[in-house]
Amino acid sequence: MKTMTALxxxxxxxxFAAAAPAFAQxxxxxxxxAPTLAPAPAAGHDHGHAHAxxxxxxxxxxxxGPEHPVGDVILIPGLSSSPEVWDGLTQQLKGRYRVHRIHxxxxxxxxxxxxxxxxxxxxxxxxxxRYIAEQGLNKPAVIGHSMGGTxxxxxxxxxxxxxxxxxxxxxxxxxxxxxxxPGATAESVTPMADQIYTAMSATPREQYQQQADAQIAxxxxxxxxxxxxxxxSRNSDQAVSSSAYRELIVTDLRPELARITAPTTxxxxxxxxxxxxxxxxxxxxxxxxxxxxxxxxxxxxxSAHFIMLDQPARFAAEVNAFLE
Numbered sequence: 188m189k190t191m192t193a194l195x196x197x198x199x200x201x202x203f204a205a206a207a208p209a210f211a212q213x214x215x216x217x218x219x220x221a222p223t224l225a226p227a228p229a230a231g232h233d234h235g236h237a238h239a240x241x242x243x244x245x246x247x248x249x250x251x252g253p254e255h256p257v258g259d260v261i262l263i264p265g266l267s268s269s270p271e272v273w274d275g276l277t278q279q280l281k282g283r284y285r286v287h288r289i290h291x292x293x294x295x296x297x298x299x300x301x302x303x304x305x306x307x308x309x310x311x312x313x314x315x316x317r318y319i320a321e322q323g324l325n326k327p328a329v330i331g332h333s334m335g336g337t338x339x340x341x342x343x344x345x346x347x348x349x350x351x352x353x354x355x356x357x358x359x360x361x362x363x364x365x366x367x368x369p370g371a372t373a374e375s376v377t378p379m380a381d382q383i384y385t386a387m388s389a390t391p392r393e394q395y396q397q398q399a400d401a402q403i404a405x406x407x408x409x410x411x412x413x414x415x416x417x418x419x420s421r422n423s424d425q426a427v428s429s430s431a432y433r434e435l436i437v438t439d440l441r442p443e444l445a446r447i448t449a450p451t452t453x454x455x456x457x458x459x460x461x462x463x464x465x466x467x468x469x470x471x472x473x474x475x476x477x478x479x480x481x482x483x484x485x486x487x488x489x490s491a492h493f494i495m496l497d498q499p500a501r502f503a504a505e506v507n508a509f510l511e
Contacts, residue, residue, distance in 0.1 A: 239322060244301030245292055245314045251277055252285030258351075259324045260510070261287045261315070265333030266431050267399070267423040269295030271415055272332065276495055279503045284510070287327070289315070289335070293427030295419035303424075307431035308334060308438065312341035319349045326351030328510055329449075333358050333492065337435060343451070344443035353451045354509050357492050359475040360440035373439045384433035388426055395425055405459060406492035416493065444479040451482040452509045454502070456490045 239248040249270050260280055262273040270288035277286050291311060293299040301310070315338065319327060329350050331339030336358030343353045363376040366383075387395070399420045407413045453476060457468050469486060476482045485505065490497040 239287065239318070241318050241321065243314045243318070245307075245311045246289050247292070247297070248318065249288040249290065250285065251281040251288075253282065256285040257283050258285070258510070259287060259327035260284045261289065261319075261324075261327050261329045263289045263315075263329070263331035263335030263338050264291070264294075265335050266435075267294050267420045267428050268332070268335075268416060269419045271295075271419070272493070272495065275499050276503060276506060280506075280510075287318075287324075293424040293431075296422040299424045299427050302427050302431075304426075305430060306434045307427065308338050308434055309341060312338045312345065315342055316346040316349050319346075326449075328352040328354070330354040330356065330506065330509075331358070332356040332495070334431065334435060337362075337438065337440070340440050340444070340447070343447040343449050344440065345446070347446055347448040350447075350449040352509060353447065353449045354506070355451065355453045356494060357455050359472065360444060361438070361475065363436045363439060364475075366436055373437045377437050380433045380436035383436065384429050387429035387432060390425075392425060396421060408489075408491045408497045412493075412496045416496075441475070441478055444476065447479055451479060452505070453482055453484045454487055454494060454505060455484070456487055456492060456494060459491060 237250050239250050241248060262270070262276065264270060264272050270290045273286075273288050277288065280286050289311075290297050291302065291307065293302040293307070318324075326348075327350070329339045329342060329352070331337070331354070333356065336355035337360075339350075339353050339355055340358075340360055343350045361373075363373055363380070364371050366379045367376045390398075400417055403416050403420060404410075404413055407416060453472065455468070455472055457463065457465055465486065465488075469484075472484050472486075476484060487494050487498055487501060487505075490501075495502045
């Protein structure tokens, strides 16, 4: 990240993408024990899936898949997103894999519970490690979009034995770099993060949602597929989203990347800024993941932030290659 121009463009491209309003291996030995399942909550809609019987105030889990899967795949959505952002991929995978879709409390209609105050990503990552252990999952593949990518990196770095493979979808390990001068640190961007949190959390709901709607529209090129993410955002807890966004700004995972032992793939898109070239974006991602040189970095063209919606066939192909 050599220029302020690049950082400014990155901020514009990822600020809401990170999630806030203003963003051939044999898998037979990965198939752990079948998770304990509970009926879907009566208050929710019947989506045809089961819910894992797992006690957490941080998230709940939808589970789809065959009785004897070839492996387990955990899907983590971004901030203010629901598990339904993964519907298309789940349809592709659930005939072979057991798919665990995380629904973070406070987002997309889920009560805030333990996420009502304080950090979100870090405690979700800790409970996700506990989920993997308690459900008897053997090194599942973990795929996280945006803030979900941050959670995936936390999980992979802090509980490396829990993760078989890791895919990060359109997220960098230190989003705070967008909010400071070159050489910014978590400490140096904290005052800015505090200001952004105060503004976000105190903005009148109607104004907050107007900004969020505009950002989401800019992050999904396929207009016909914007309705779901828009509804998810409108049904998300403003305080939880604001707090989670602050946490993303002040979280620098670059020093922890070397602890990730799972094979890692990073998918990303060109920033929606005419000043940015493909080479510039590629350079930003290479620099961001320099401490994990084994990571495979792949740019997906002709897509905005929600790659799974804008390029579903290409995304599914990348996921299949990642899993096989």
